[in-house]
Amino acid sequence: MTSGDPALIELLRAEIREHGPVPFAGFMEQALYHPExxxxxxxxxxxxxxxxxxxxxxxxxxxxxxLAAQFAEIWQRLGQIGNFAIVEQGAHHGDFARDVLAWARERFPKFFAALRYQIVEPFPILQDRQSEAMADFRDKVEWTTSLTPFTGVHFSNELLDALPINLLGKRVGLADDEFVFVEIPDDPETKANQSALDWIDAVAANLRRGFVIMIDYGHTRSRFRHSLQVRAQHRHLDSPFEQIGRADITMHVNWTDIAQRAEANGLGIAGFADQLRFLTGILSTYPQLLPSDSLDSTALSSQVSRAGEQKIARELQTLLHPEMLGRAFQVVALSKDIGGSQQLCGFKFARDPRAALELTQHRWQQSL
Ligand SMILES: C[S@@+](CC[C@H](N)C(=O)[O-])C[C@H]1O[C@@H](n2cnc3c(N)ncnc32)[C@H](O)[C@@H]1O
Structure with a gap:
């Protein structure tokens, strides 16, 4: 059943032969992020x-x-400062960054003039791809390999689900050279969801003032189950031991754990909503974001604009439909030192975030 990159498989086998079964986070780290x-x-x-x-x-x-509209609102909330940073982590090939910058330049020129875009990217090959995508915006973008202090907004889409995670009571071992799960009840090393918590610590330490917006699929604590997904070529594979190094491995996010750790680091909980509500909140605040042609029935005579409208309608439907991405994805916003009202337009249709995230105690009670 074991399959994938032969060199990577041999490296993983050698490690297990030498040290014994490894926690799943170590296996996932190598499968997704081994340097070569x-x-x-x-x-x-x-x-x-x-x-x-x-x-x-x-x-x-x-x-x-x-999202560019949501970032522009945050910039206004922070007093339209110069040197406003949009920090993106998990930017992959840079498509999101390019879409944000192109739209900000066209629709929010003052915001565009005030912002700089920082991509946190540890992998050189991805930096190169991002740099190609960003050819039009060279003077706006900078790269770092880890987080550095910033004022503005930190954004990530599907970063948290790709951080290495442990599976409670399970390690990865070998049986006849095939990778297998080995049950080790009460194994303390398999407990913590450590990389996501370390990541929140690092974001909190580097955010001087502003917001963190995370989009991912997950659950609050009472609904959370360890549900691993392994995907390649639009197929779900049965096991993380198939197509090692050639398939994506992800885990649903435990939003309550993340939010609790954020509060412990002094961040405020500024919003929690499913993607459907979040994007509808932005759209209803900025209806002019839709291309003007789509609001103007006289333009329907043009084949070109009609094709463009249909494309946008299809894209919106995919993002918003409850049975497509609208409910599967959730959005969490955190804040630091912003004063006044914290509510962002994306959360205008959302419930009280602390209650929805099952953070039932008040912060002062947690410290007792
Ligand atoms: C599931 S992909 C999402 C890509 C993109 N955001 C999107 O939505 O299409 C996860 C991305 O997170 C990146 N990643 C994982 N750990 C990272 C880290 N510590 N810093 C920056 N990027 C990281 C991976 O390299 C990968 O590109």
């Missing part, structure tokens, strides 16, 4: 119709355009 052979770090990962899976970003530019 990992699914993402090798540049092999393909997202979109001809790739392994779809994301919000690969649906089309409308996703970045809607």
């Amino acid at each position: 052979h990992g699914y993402y770090s090798s540049g092999r990962a393909a997202i979109g119709r001809r790739g392994d899976y779809f994301t919000n970003v690969s649906v089309g530019p409308i996703f970045g355009q809607l």
Whole structure:
């Protein structure tokens, strides 16, 4: 059953032979991020119709355009500062960054003039791809390999689900050279969802003032189950031991854990909504974001504009429909030192975020 990149498989086998069964996070780290052979770090990962899976970003530019409006509102909320940073992590081939910058230049020119876009990208091959996508915006974009202090907004789409995670009471071992799960009840090393929590610590430490917006698929604590997904060429594989280094491995996010850790780091919970509500909140605040042709029935005579409208309608339907991406994805916003009202337009149709995230105690009670 074991299949995938032969060199990577041999490296993983050698590690297990030498040290014994490894926690799943270690296996996932190598499968996705081994510097030479990992699914993402090798540049092999393909997202979109001809790739392994779809994301919000690969649906089309409308996703970045809607988020550009949300970022512009945040910029206003922070007093229209100069040197406003949009920090993106998990930018893949740079499509989202390009869509945001192109739309900001066209629709929010003052915001565009004030912003700089920072991509946090540890992998050189992905930096190169992003740089190609960003050819029009060279003076706006900078790259770092890890987070650095910033004021503005941190954005990620499907970053958290790709961070290495442990499976409670399970390690990866070998049986006749095939990878297998080995049950080790009460194994302390398999407990923590450590990389996502470390990541929140790092974001909180580097955010001087502003917001963090995370989009991903997950559950709150009472509904959370460890549900691993392994995807290649738009197929769900049965096991993470198939197509090692050639398939994506993801895990649903436990939003309550993330939010609790954020609060412990002094961040505020600024919003929690499913994607349907979040994007509808932005659209209803900025209806002018839809191309003016789509609001003007006289333009329907033009074949070109009609084709464009149909494309946008299809993209919006995919992002918003409850049985497509509208409910599967959720959006969490965190904030620091913003004063006054925290509510962003994306959350105008959302419930109280702390209650919805099952953060039942008040912060002062948690510290007792
Ligand atoms: C599931 S993909 C999502 C890509 C893109 N955001 C999208 O929605 O199409 C996850 C991405 O996160 C990146 N990633 C994982 N850990 C990272 C880290 N520590 N810093 C920056 N990017 C990271 C991976 O390389 C990969 O490109």
